[in-house]
Amino acid sequence: MDDDGDLVFKALADPTRRFLLDLLFARDGRTLTELESELDMSRFGVMKHLRVLEGAGLVVTRRSGREKLHFLNPVPIRLIHDRWIDKYTERQASALAELKTELEND
Amino acid sequence: MDDDGDLVFKALADPTRRFLLDLLFARDGRTLTELESELDMSRFGVMKHLRVLEGAGLVVTRRSGREKLHFLNPVPIRLIHDRWIDKYTERQASALAELKTELEND
DNA sequence: AAGATAGGTGACCAGATGGTCACATGTCAA
DNA sequence: TTGACATGTGACCATCTGGTCACCTATCTT
Known part of the structure; x- marks a missing residue:
């Protein structure tokens, strides 16, 4: 009953994650800390959401020194x-x- | 943090509901009982899923006697x-x- | 080197979700 | 009008999910 897009749909099911996509749609290449500052949630919560989005392929990342940049796919x-x-x-x-x-x- | 498309994304988050949409995409206007026959689940489970899809506007219905026909939107x-x-x-x-x-x- | 900064892990808890069943209503057909 | 059929409701339970925290590693700056 499962299908290969499962991670994508699960990722989109949460309003916080959709808002993160909205932020990245408006401007790409942001760091975790920058995204966290836009949300009323702890850094760990945001990190967990970004991990889900990345696992689904909706967000791709690139490391730059100690920073991790996030892009919308x-x-x-x-x-x-x-x-x-x-x-x-x-x-x-x-x-x-x-x-x-x-x-x-x- | 919530948005108006919330019901749609929640509805799409479940693989059974996506499969129901696939069935209706292939052929519209099916009854609950017909859809149930395609799934390995009790009638009540299928009914619950169809209700969620209808609440999200992804499926629209029309009654015909004692039957309820389902269409993809x-x-x-x-x-x-x-x-x-x-x-x-x-x-x-x-x-x-x-x-x-x-x-x-x- | 040492403090500050950016990111990461695992455990934990409250609330939401998926699925089933006993039971009930409305409709068709003989 | 009696039985079969199609759909509907509310309660219930196992599991998944969102969010936080204590604690940790890596990188930059001075």
């Missing part, structure tokens, strides 16, 4: 999209999604 | 995509995702 997100939206219905889904976004900005 | 999936993939990087993410899929089919 959009590929797993695109794979989710491709799993349940085929190329024929993509136009409709996209249009409806944009409509919903516009309606909410009123 | 792709819009929430598209919204996930749009959250972390902007229109400039979409080409690259899409291309890499296709590449990964092709490589895995060898």
Whole structure:
């Protein structure tokens, strides 16, 4: 019953982790300490979340001295999209999604 | 720290629920009993999962007599995509995702 | 060298989640 | 109208998950 994208979906299931992705989407290459400063949580909590995101491939890291830089990887997100939206219905889904976004900005 | 897409991500976090979406992606309009026959789980378990999917808007239903028909709704999936993939990087993410899929089919 | 800084590990606890069952309601068919 | 069928509810329990802490290692700076 399990599938290979399991880690990705588990990673996305937590609001704190989604917020971390939002932060990295806005600006890449941040350190753990910098990300921690944006959250109301201990450093250990943030570290645990980043580890989950990295394990899922949603975040990739690069060490630079004593710092560890974090980058967003959009590929797993695109794979989710491709799993349940085929190329024929993509136009409709996209249009409806944009409509919903516009309606909410009123 | 919570956000409005919370129900969608929670719904997608479970492999059984993703498999249900796969079944509905292949063919829409199935009843609870029909879906249950595809899973190695009690009817109650399947019902609980379908309720979560419906609450998240990933599945919409229509009653027909004593039956309840289930349909896949792709819009929430598209919204996930749009959250972390902007229109400039979409080409690259899409291309890499296709590449990964092709490589895995060898 | 020594203190400060950035990151890491394992154990631990409260709360959420997945799955089952006994039981109940509404609908079809003979 | 009686029985079979399709779906629904609430309680219950084992397990997973989010978060914290005490303690540790590695790197920079002066």
